[in-house]
Amino acid sequence: MIKTLIIDDEPLALQQLAAYVSKVPFLTLVGECQSALEARDIINSERVDAIFIDINMPDLNGMDFVRSLVAPPLVVFTTAYSEYAIDGYKVNAVDYLLKPFSLDDFRRAALRVKERYEHANTPLSLPTEPEPELTDENIFLKTEHKVVRVKIADIRYIEGMSEYLKVHIIDQPRPIIMLLAMKRMEERLPSNFLRIHRSYIVNMNHVQEVTKNRIVMDADTYLPIGDMYKEALNNYLADKYLGR
Incomplete structure (x- = not known):
């Protein structure tokens, strides 16, 4: 529904x-x-x-x-x-x-x-859709008419935009825009990448702060946490944090 x-x-x-x-x-x-x-x-x-x-x-x-x-x-x-x-x-x-x-x-x-x-x-099933190629440290993303190698650790977060994705990279002022389903990207990233909203996947290694309803990436970037993703996020945090 x-x-x-x-x-x-x-x-x-x-x-x-x-x-x-x-x-x-x-x-x-x-x-x-x-x-x-x-x-x-x-x-x-x-x-x-x-x-x-x-x-x-x-x-x-x-x-x-x-x-x-x-x-x-x-x-x-x-x-x-x-x-x-x-x-x-x-x-x-x-x-x-x-x-x-x-x-x-x-x-x-x-x-x-x-x-x-x-x-x-829903993952796209078009035969011409590019799939990211995953290696130990890098991922290859097709954008426009070229393939770009990106270090996985440098990906800060991924933003869904209709059928496109914006991949936000450290020290790059503009994101990489590519045609790919959010679910397909989610399935191919390591466990430190979490889906926190239907429109966002974040690299938890770059998160500065987590509040009840949002994730703080930096002083200017706040991402919402969707209700259906809170349990997975809380389980991840439970394994990581110290304190009561």
Whole structure:
């Protein structure tokens, strides 16, 4: 099931969205919010896979809210203003629903969400997909039209971005971007690399601090911890830390 959060400052619009979600079998409603600030609290406290969010809202509009998220869920914007469509796709929105929209319109958007969700959470099976080649100390990653050798110990963390991965390396200002499923990468890395979120794998050797809901890599980099990954992280830490 795709855990879905709906956000709209208009009660009637929120009621309609809730009714539509209930009619799509692969969506499950985890919350209804009338502001982006309220939605942020839910996203920070529990797993949310997708959001249907209005753009024009007081305090913080939907577009700015999505831009502010470290690891945004899959996003479908809902609004009465068609001029926002291009801006919506600039933030990698899955779809854009122009009000008033029908149940059929909503279902089409929901199917796009399902397709993107399954793509991000299922290993790719394309025969042309490059697999990283693992040696004792190095991994070979295909990016653009070349293959780059990377020292495994120098990988700080890996960020999922739809069907692409961003591999963040020590002392490199720009990550390596490659086409590969997150699960495939996770399976080929050593045990000090942990999946902490559906969008993040971290090299625990480069972690500075672990709090209840996030991992601190450095003064400027904070990564969220997803609920479904907390147990594995806690088990790893239990074998490593000293103290009560």
